[in-house]
Amino acid sequence: MGATPILVNYQPQGEDWTVNVRSDDxxxxxxxxxxxxxxxxxxxxxxxxxxxxxxRKPTVVHLLEGDAFAFTTAYLHARHGLSTPSLPQPQPPAADTPAGDPPKVGENTQEMDLSELAEEALDAEI
Structure with a gap:
């Protein structure tokens, strides 16, 4: 069985960062x-x-306030001199457009007029 990973948690403190490295106790x-x-x-x-x-190098998991994906995103942006993007806020669905049932497995979710496709194919041959 593998060893317990070392957890590194980063917390912003204004311009500075606090780093907590935890291994066992x-x-x-x-x-x-x-x-x-x-x-x-x-x-x-x-x-x-x-x-x-x-x-052997230990397994180290880097976390930004407990989130590995957030750390990776913030670190790569900092490394490449980019501003850290803000996460998009989910928008509630519009009141006048009711949500439909999700498509079933195997159901065609795209509508296509096959006659137009056939006409395009004939035009391309000419």
Missing amino acids: TVLTEQAPGLIAARDRADQLVEQLTGADTE
Whole structure:
């Protein structure tokens, strides 16, 4: 059975970031100026926990306030100098358009006038 992963949780504190590295019962906490510096500091803390002489690299899960996808998105945007996109807010359905039943498996959800398709094919041959 594999070892328990090391969890690294990042929390923004204004311009700075707090990094919590948790492995079993040990928790290390540091501050860093910016997400990229926080990620580098997390690597140092993981190495401090596991030792530099380990043959196998530990599994490390990076989380932004508990969300791995949010961390990956924020980190890649910071790494490439992009602004972090805000998540789109779901829009409620319009009141005058009732939601229909979802299509059934195998049901054709596109409408097509086959006579137009046949005419286009004939025109292409000419």
